[in-house]
Amino acid sequence: MKHQANQAIGIFDSGIGGLTVANAISKHLPDEELIYFGDTANMPYGDKSKDLIKSYALQITDFLLNVKKCKAIVIACNTASAAAYEYLRDVNKGITPIINVIDPIVEAVVNDNDIHKIGLIATKTTVEAGVYQEKLARRRPDLAQASMATPLLAKMIEEGFYNDNISHAVIEKYLNEPILEGIDALILGCTHYVLIKDEINTFYDHKVKLFDSTDIVALKLKGILEKENLLNDKRENENIFYISDITENFKESAKMFYGENINLELYKIWDKPEN
Numbered sequence: 001m002k003h004q005a006n007q008a009i010g011i012f013d014s015g016i017g018g019l020t021v022a023n024a025i026s027k028h029l030p031d032e033e034l035i036y037f038g039d040t041a042n043m044p045y046g047d048k049s050k051d052l053i054k055s056y057a058l059q060i061t062d063f064l065l066n067v068k069k070c071k072a073i074v075i076a077c078n079t080a081s082a083a084a085y086e087y088l089r090d091v092n093k094g095i096t097p098i099i100n101v102i103d104p105i106v107e108a109v110v111n112d113n114d115i116h117k118i119g120l121i122a123t124k125t126t127v128e129a130g131v132y133q134e135k136l137a138r139r140r141p142d143l144a145q146a147s148m149a150t151p152l153l154a155k156m157i158e159e160g161f162y163n164d165n166i167s168h169a170v171i172e173k174y175l176n177e178p179i180l181e182g183i184d185a186l187i188l189g190c191t192h193y194v195l196i197k198d199e200i201n202t203f204y205d206h207k208v209k210l211f212d213s214t215d216i217v218a219l220k221l222k223g224i225l226e227k228e229n230l231l232n233d234k235r236e237n238e239n240i241f242y243i244s245d246i247t248e249n250f251k252e253s254a255k256m257f258y259g260e261n262i263n264l265e266l267y268k269i270w271d272k273p274e275n
């Protein structure tokens, strides 16, 4: 069935990091209704196998499309984008636009001719999947690349350690690794890292360009909805934020990732029988 412009946009992440992307989308597309799903019951995705992440992503997408009747899906997680995007795109080809967070960043990097060496920091699964690296190499074979897994960062941020001495020390330790020497730009390849962007900028004295998955992804989505004639002109319902497991910590962190108070609702997707 053809989608209608007044249907919601489905956004999902392993947890609450993707709220940084959701917030950017709500700013660029205020007339759109958003339905967010954070798989907090299964996070982190960053050290899980691609196959397992693919199966989670498939079921969440099925929920957003078939139960919540979304018109487009944004994979607001680098790890899930690396592990499951092509699969989800092929399953939904010609029916539903599926947007990942990797391609818009790759596009922005390859079009910037001032960049000669690009760095990538991300979860282990994102770095090991090699999706960023392959796409960058295909489009810009001349570009030197350095990628490094930074598994402590997402956990550290989630625990509220950012803009403090602990985060400064961890960031400094990672960014001083010799592999990153001489980079002109750095991809913040995890939706959590938006919260430490200022610290990273300070570390580099603003001399290294930073790419993250907020505005770039929201604008890409806007372009796709425009092209598909799916842009909404008036939001009828409030945005909804589901998570698959709820704790006080998630509630507190949600505000810090989204930048304003939001109401998280528990949706036990994994308790439902598979169909």
Ligand code: DGL
Pocket (backbone or CB within 6 Å): 013, 014, 015, 017, 018, 043, 044, 045, 046, 047, 076, 077, 078, 079, 080, 123, 126, 154, 189, 190, 191, 192
């Ligand atoms: N938000 C995820 C990403 O962008 C990382 C968090 C996790 O490991 O689940 O890759």
